[in-house]
Amino acid sequence: MSKGMLIVLSGPSGVGKGTVRQELTRRDKGQFVYSVSMTTRKMRPKEVDGVDYFFSTVDEFQQAIKNDQMLEYNQYVGNYYGTPRKYVEDTINQGKDIFLEIDVGGAMQVKEKMPEGVFIFLTPPDLKSLRGRITQRGTDSAAVIDRRMEQAINEINLMKEYDYAVVNDVVSKAADRIETIIESEHLKVERIIQDYLKVSGVQNDYKANN
């Protein structure tokens, strides 16, 4: 059986990663599994351990970090959040694709550990017209404009680290593009060749018989 793929959807905060993921979930073609994060924050009513999150203690989480069992993690409002490596690897080894929606910091941590993943950068539709928008607004102080420009430039620089860039102009179109990328990635020789190497059983027999 061929391995599944790791698909990482990321992008600057506010770009709409969650909305695009929800659109893909809504379509639910069963083409991939969504990664479940691990967290140390308290379980809320109606949340289910192993579905919404894997809930853990601070000790357990810190031990997991120490043992290199986290694909990525960070701290937010005093709690740890992260992606358990085992869950991702098990899913891939079962031949299923796993989908990770994650912030840019986390995505870079994942890329370091699993560079074979498919890294998709969701971009705001207005990146191109940003310059005009920022300067024409005219009400912001120079310092605020500077900070915005700097952030925009940083965002562009982050894009370089990804395999694909998808503009989030219309959510359904962004979801279409992501589906296209995943379909196409499944046709990559590097992913398919393993299946064809079953034919190399042919080759082995062939050589053995001669």
Next chain:
Amino acid sequence: MSKGMLIVLSGPSGVGKGTVRQELTRRDKGQFVYSVSMTTRKMRPKEVDGVDYFFSTVDEFQQAIKNDQMLEYNQYVGNYYGTPRKYVEDTINQGKDIFLEIDVGGAMQVKEKMPEGVFIFLTPPDLKSLRGRITQRGTDSAAVIDRRMEQAINEINLMKEYDYAVVNDVVSKAADRIETIIESEHLKVERIIQDYLKVSGVQNDYKANN
């Protein structure tokens, strides 16, 4: 304006490259230009120079080879056939994708000169079951079987040189997959980043004003 892509469809002889290309032409979404080959064979009735082929003399063709103006070429039944490099490069520079349907020898020549192209390997659907088919047929001599196996193995080895593998099980499905690949390739960061670097005009202004 961003550059167009070179798309190369190839595969073992008899796999149905021409039929799949015709299906793409029939759909004619205008998404790419088909490359026109150059040949020294005589023009036939109803053929149009520059449409069916670029017709040339042997001298002109050999001069083009000498001047590295052919992306690939070969000889067949005493005539030269090949792909003029300029036609391909001009199309790409105009921002249009160009589609080349070509034999495996030609594809490897193109890959050496334009490795940035998208190389798609069309495979027979029965490659996986080849072993069974070949041995179960039972009527062929060992020598014939050996030759077939060897050829199959060579075909698999060629696949490694390509970016994508598309099984030609049903022609319309094969054409769908090729369209998916092309759409997805257009979302690659390495192809998109140039357009986003227009924003680096922002960056330049930004730096100039500070």
